[in-house]
Amino acid sequence: MTNKKPWLYLAAIAALLLLLKYSDALLGGVRLLATLLTPLLLGCAVAYVLNIIVTRIESLPPLRDPSSRLYRVRRPISIVGALVGITVIVALLVIIIIPQLADAFRVVLLGVPPAVNSFLNWLDTLDLSQPQLEEWLRALNVNWPDLFKRATSYLTSGVGNVFNSAVSLLGALGGTVMQSFIALIFALYLLAGKDRLNRQFHALADTYLPERFTRRLWYLLATAHDTFTRFFVGQFTEAIIIGVLCTLGMALFRLPYATMIGTLVGATALLPVVGAYLGAGIGAFMILTVNPLQALGFLIFIAVLQQLEGNLIYPRVVGTSIGLPGIWVLAAVTVGGGIGGIAGMLLAVPVTATFYRLLRTDVQRRQAPPAGPQD
Template structure:
């Protein structure tokens, strides 16, 4: 019996192309269903994803306790969790109730804010020059249309807050499960890493596996260094913001300090977001107070940008402002707040390897032109 030789099949490449094309078209036709399926898998797996993230964050603390206190893995994890639970408990008792009260007070004041904006708008329209402009027919402004739109925006904001609160509750339950899963990940981290390393070498082989491992190692180092130091920097800024805003007499000084600290984690764009929130919260109480708060937060951000940030972070990221802005915009567009936080260190690693790649080429001919 003659053995089948695949090389004798003349039209194999055409058949494969047709099959691949057919599969691709089927995927396109059923894309919504496939995306829903992926979303369902993600929802099921999300506690494990949270567990991996929590274990990644807590791992340096566990290693530090293991090394300094000479304790075994189980006791190191236990002490780490006691420390984290203690911080969360203190926050729940002293910090979170005040933040919740401030947020609730702002929501309750939305009708008053709407009325204030309406009054400002009416006063603006009553100015003689604006009245002449309206009467000329060049500009058609109808307060009866604009004012209901302001109320509609306010109601939409309330609905968005309610939806966010519900989403936060669901995520909170997954985070609690993630904390439990993280215990097992931290306890068996060497075995888990060894398993994934073997899988990686099977898929990418030794040479490419080593390259990928080096990239992941640099990425881990860059993210750990940047996020850790930036968190300390933002905590200092939050404390200084709270002290200054309390002295100024700002509304919701504690809430604003927390917002300023959190937004400070996002390079360039974040600080301006914190300043804007501080201005908007206070300007409805007093326009002068709004500008004073914005001015103080702007000075604080300048202190951070020119003195504190260079002292702590220095040039560890090694990116120009343009590249950072591009990375933050791109990261925010794809992955929201998390993408913005991780954008700078990830872009820094990309720049390192792109620079190495370009260094392999000779560009002397460019200087001869």
């Protein structure tokens, strides 16, 4: 029998050379395909988030009872209920939380100029030798008239391109709105026919894939779905709890900007590990512009609240659903934030938790002693 390995190696090398030669065309095709699939992928993500709410609405007694009149229309009722719930949450964000956050950042921005003026006044009290500074500036040998002319020309050309930039921005915004609309419609179709799609995917997998691979694939998807669902629900619940506790605690201790800072801490707490500290830092600066002693008291209060949240609230609300040690949560947030920003932070923790659960289960299975012979 002829040895086929040399021919396989030659075919692999030829394919690699073709990929290198036509890499630009292939990358262009991949970018075009990604652009075309973006609304559909976004629709899948929207459908997944909505499905968390749809599943919980369908589990209500009037909808899950087969003898109920609402059982046949449970899916449309659940989808409409999920959309209404999301709309109410967005409306609350727009009406309540976003103005509070805007006021918080306005307070921070108003507090920056006095801090800068205080720093400049402190510099004025120092004994700086102005002749030496002028001599140092002359030693730089900068052509100030030419530099001013170039800056003026750059600003003039920039003002001339404002209209083009506005047109491009409007075009991009219109494309984003259209993609979002297509994604929403696609998500609704997925939710309406999710049972049928589930049966079809199972039938395809059972027909064309090995049984062992199919069994592992369903286990992987079930573990990932359970981890993602519990993480996002728990993280949202934990953010609400920490925001309410921060607001009530600040009101109890008569600290300024209680509602604004509590809202800010709750909103930033959606980011694992680093979110609450970010909100606490901004809140401390806001209080510092009013009373430095109260800012110190706020930091002590936040430290106690963080200990309460980390040892009592988070383990019960989120920690038990993830089962991921704190060091890996911090590592996942750091790497995910560096790769994908805020979205990377949110996705990195459940992805890492999924792999951690799978790896832990596999290690326990391999280390388990073999079953002895039965008598």
